[in-house]
Amino acid sequence: MPSTMGSTSRDDLSRAGAARAETASGTTDGTTTDGTNGSTNPGTTAAGTASTARPGDIPLRLLDEKGVRHPDPALDRWLTDVDAGTGDARAALLALYEEMVVARRIDAEATALQRQGELALWPPLQGQEAAQVGSAAALRTDDFVFSSYREHAVARKRGVAPVDLLRVWRGITASGWDPYAVNMATPQVIIGAQALHGVGYALGIQADVERGVVEPRQDGTDDDGTAAVVAYVGDGAMSQGDVNEAFVFAATWQVPLVLFCQNNQWAISEPVTLQSGVPLVRRADGFGVPGVRVDGNDVLAVLAVTREALHRARTGGGPTFVEAVTYRMGPHTTADDPTRYRDASELDAWAERDPVARLAAYLRAGGLLTDDDEARVRAAADAVAAELRAGVVALEDPPPLSVFDHVYAGPHATVAAERAEHAAYLAGFADTDTDITTGGDAGQGADR
Amino acid sequence: MTTQTLTLAKALGAGLRRAMTDDPTVMVLGEDIGRLGGVYRVTDGLQAEFGPRRVVDTPLAESGILGTAVGLAYRGYRPVVEIQFDGFVYVAFDQIVSQLAKMHARTNGKVKLPVTIRIPVAGGIGAAEHHSESPEAYFVHTAGLRVVSVSNPQDASTVLRQAIACDDPVVFFEPKRLYHVKGEVDADLPLDDAPPMGTARVVRPGDDVTLVTFGSHVATALDAATAASDEGVSVEVIDLRSLSPIDHDTIAASVRRTGRLVVLHEGPRQAGVGAEIATSVTERCFDFLEAPPARVTGYDIPYPPAKLEGNQVPDLDRVLVAVDRVLGRVPASGAGVEVGA
Numbered sequence: 001m002p003s004t005m006g007s008t009s010r011d012d013l014s015r016a017g018a019a020r021a022e023t024a025s026g027t028t029d030g031t032t033t034d035g036t037n038g039s040t041n042p043g044t045t046a047a048g049t050a051s052t053a054r055p056g057d058i059p060l061r062l063l064d065e066k067g068v069r070h071p072d073p074a075l076d077r078w079l080t081d082v083d084a085g086t087g088d089a090r091a092a093l094l095a096l097y098e099e100m101v102v103a104r105r106i107d108a109e110a111t112a113l114q115r116q117g118e119l120a121l122w123p124p125l126q127g128q129e130a131a132q133v134g135s136a137a138a139l140r141t142d143d144f145v146f147s148s149y150r151e152h153a154v155a156r157k158r159g160v161a162p163v164d165l166l167r168v169w170r171g172i173t174a175s176g177w178d179p180y181a182v183n184m185a186t187p188q189v190i191i192g193a194q195a196l197h198g199v200g201y202a203l204g205i206q207a208d209v210e211r212g213v214v215e216p217r218q219d220g221t222d223d224d225g226t227a228a229v230v231a232y233v234g235d236g237a238m239s240q241g242d243v244n245e246a247f248v249f250a251a252t253w254q255v256p257l258v259l260f261c262q263n264n265q266w267a268i269s270e271p272v273t274l275q276s277g278v279p280l281v282r283r284a285d286g287f288g289v290p291g292v293r294v295d296g297n298d299v300l301a302v303l304a305v306t307r308e309a310l311h312r313a314r315t316g317g318g319p320t321f322v323e324a325v326t327y328r329m330g331p332h333t334t335a336d337d338p339t340r341y342r343d344a345s346e347l348d349a350w351a352e353r354d355p356v357a358r359l360a361a362y363l364r365a366g367g368l369l370t371d372d373d374e375a376r377v378r379a380a381a382d383a384v385a386a387e388l389r390a391g392v393v394a395l396e397d398p399p400p401l402s403v404f405d406h407v408y409a410g411p412h413a414t415v416a417a418e419r420a421e422h423a424a425y426l427a428g429f430a431d432t433d434t435d436i437t438t439g440g441d442a443g444q445g446a447d448r
Numbered sequence: 449m450t451t452q453t454l455t456l457a458k459a460l461g462a463g464l465r466r467a468m469t470d471d472p473t474v475m476v477l478g479e480d481i482g483r484l485g486g487v488y489r490v491t492d493g494l495q496a497e498f499g500p501r502r503v504v505d506t507p508l509a510e511s512g513i514l515g516t517a518v519g520l521a522y523r524g525y526r527p528v529v530e531i532q533f534d535g536f537v538y539v540a541f542d543q544i545v546s547q548l549a550k551m552h553a554r555t556n557g558k559v560k561l562p563v564t565i566r567i568p569v570a571g572g573i574g575a576a577e578h579h580s581e582s583p584e585a586y587f588v589h590t591a592g593l594r595v596v597s598v599s600n601p602q603d604a605s606t607v608l609r610q611a612i613a614c615d616d617p618v619v620f621f622e623p624k625r626l627y628h629v630k631g632e633v634d635a636d637l638p639l640d641d642a643p644p645m646g647t648a649r650v651v652r653p654g655d656d657v658t659l660v661t662f663g664s665h666v667a668t669a670l671d672a673a674t675a676a677s678d679e680g681v682s683v684e685v686i687d688l689r690s691l692s693p694i695d696h697d698t699i700a701a702s703v704r705r706t707g708r709l710v711v712l713h714e715g716p717r718q719a720g721v722g723a724e725i726a727t728s729v730t731e732r733c734f735d736f737l738e739a740p741p742a743r744v745t746g747y748d749i750p751y752p753p754a755k756l757e758g759n760q761v762p763d764l765d766r767v768l769v770a771v772d773r774v775l776g777r778v779p780a781s782g783a784g785v786e787v788g789a
Contacts, residue, residue: 144522144523146519173556174550174553174554174555174556175554175555175556175558178555178556178558179522179555179558179559180558180559185522185559186554186555190542190546190547193515193542193543193546193547195515196511196512196514196515196516196518196519196543197515197518197519197522197547198519199512199515199516199519200515200516200517200518200519200520200521200522200523200527201519201520201522201523202519203516203519203520203523204519204520204522204523204524204525205523206501207475207501207502207520207523207525208523210501211472241509241511241539242511242512242515242542242543245507245509245511245512245515246512246515248507248509248512249506249507249509249512249516252507405553405556405557406552406553406555406556406557407552407553407591407592408552408592408594408616409552409557409560409562409614409615409616410614410615410616412594412616412646412692412693413646413693413694413695413696413697414692414693414694415591415693
């Protein structure tokens with residue numbers, strides 16, 4: 001890898017990346033997990049690979065593919081509570097592991113439920129557990145998350161019950177939970193639209209602080225400062241105008257935002273090389289936003305870089321862009337067939353970098369994960385899956401007239417009239433064998 | 449009650465000032481709205497009074513502005529967004545139609561997005577391309593939005609305050625031709641004393657023809673009613689004020705008396721607001737109609753260059769042709785009026 005002068009990134013993480021690049025370039029990692037320099041995406045007409053690699057292109061990493069821990073003082077300082085060899089830290093590490101295992105188990109169960117006709121659709125997260133659990137573990141309760149539709153592990157970490165993750169995909173609601181109950185918006189389907197919502201929410205946090213309606217936290221910890229926002233996007237979203245506008249607005253106003261991109265290499269069938277000829281992280285610098293590229297299958301590195309990015313956001317340092325290099329091991333959704341557009345060898349190669357297995361190897365090597373621990377974690381995951389299945393199967397369809405609920409927050413004559421019309425229509429079936437329950441709020445197209 | 453004589457633009461500014469004074473969560477965002485006071489000076493002086501944190505000049509990206517407003521409202525703010533010109537709103541379409549409009553339903557009522565989108569609208573001012581359009585039908589067609597258009601300075605002030613106070617997103621159209629029209633305005637009118645935002649207003653009673661319009665064409669309609677009265681025809685003029693919801697009851701009550709309907713607007717005819725009103729009247733008042741409803745509208749063409757815009761913007765004579773037509777006075781193919789069945 002040719003060395004180049006001058007990564008123009010200014011932040012600590014990019015410097016750490018620069019420092020690590022010299023050692024990383026001599027290893028087998030980095031370029032193959034890169035997603036733009038690799039040869040894993042045949043048949044594309046990408047604008048070209050990065051002709052000149054830059055230090056910041058090498059994803060930051062603490063756990064290698066074998067689960068071997070490599071110290072990095074710049075990142076390790078953010079992990080003293082989870083990876084310091086103390087008893088509490090062991091519990092915290094095991095908790096991260098369990099969270100990832102359970103996320104994968106929920107994902108598998110949801111896929112099975114879809115195959116059995118209990119869900120209309122499911123977008124699997126398999127392969128992205130470390131990126132999601134690691135980043136979500138960095139959040140404060142009063143932070144707010146805007147996500148796409150694959151962030152199931154993030155939502156679970158925020159406190160969403162497993163069955164609530166699946167309500168949307170069963171086709172019975174457009175939102176499975178109350179965003180304000182867990183401080184996470186419900187999934188966004190329009191690609192990248194949520195990035196701007198994150199900017200606006202973060203601008204609101206700024207305004208709240210200036211008005212004095214909330215006080216920045218001052219506990220003497222790394223979490224001190226204001227609340228912050230994490231907006232999750234994918235590699236495909238990086239081409240959307242909304243995401244690019246989010247960069248511009250966030251940089252202009254220096255809002256407390258972490259724009260967290262899970263580069264899982266694929267936007268349905270389109271490889272990331274179709275979105276960008278250079279590593280996505282490089283985009284950030286042009287917007288004046290610090291950017292960091294991290295191995296998204298390394299939960300410790302993800303946790304560390306997200307914590308640093310949040311720290312910057314909380315303390316007036318403005319937005320940060322994180323590119324977590326990971327891999328979508330499954331299909332885009334259960335309706336997708338990735339064998340049409342990618343080789344099995346690619347999946348095999350990424351299976352070697354499995355985020356769950358990697359953490360397990362690290363824990364086992366350190367004696368932190370015994371067979372008993374593993375059995376307990378697996379049993380816990382199975383229990384969650386069983387409860388999930390029972391809960392999903394028991395979910396009932398909402399009453400027909402509920403489609404008129406909540407269109408408006410206040411009364412709206414048109415919707416009220418249409419509701420009455422449809423109620424009358426449904427009532428026409430009352431003396432037939434057809435069982436139609438009208439239900440819903442009577443006579444209104446709104447809450448009140 | 450104290451009134452003052454204000455232009456419609458100043459009345460809007462007074463409404464914004466009052467809303468911002470009453471509610472610290474009201475923020476104003478847009479392009480050039482700060483030091484410049486907006487290209488039409490509606491926000492003149494607001495940044496000096498309320499500061500750059502509440503009167504925010506944004507980067508030049510309309511989707512970014514709307515997406516930011518969605519996020520602010522998510523956090524509990526009441527953003528008032530200025531779209532600089534009607535033709536600039538389309539780049540924000542997804543954020544308005546799929547995000548802002550749908551979020552309350554999407555979240556089962558958990559998230560309210562009280563965002564007001566101010567849009568200078570329509571032509572007749574000799575402007576450049578994209579500065580004279582009437583895009584209201586797109587938004588009327590969108591579940592979750594309320595759409596209003598004002599015709600006078602008092603409504604400009606009070607309906608804007610009502611829109612800001614409303615928990616639903618409101619698209620607020622400001623006819624550019626009216627910005628400099630003056631009227632008596634009570635900027636502090638208690639909102640409870642004003643007609644509800646979703647209601648139409650009969651601005652001139654009449655017995656022979658119901659003429660329904662909104663925005664700058666309320667003036668055109670009143671001129672037409674005056675001209676018709678010279679010929680002994682009594683025209684009732686209804687200012688819709690709200691385009692979503694449409695106050696069908698007020699319209700139907702009038703048509704049941706007059707038996708004749710003319711709808712007037714500047715936006716294109718096809719699937720326009722006039723189509724909705726004519727259809728609704730036909731459904732509700734068929735047995736009362738003496739003639740097919742007539743529409744006087746902009747044509748289904750790109751908005752023409754300034755020297756030709758008189759061919760697009762309905763004027764007094766086109767309205768009178770339509771009035772004559774519903775009275776059976778001219779052939780159904782009367783110029784500038786939809787050819788009936």
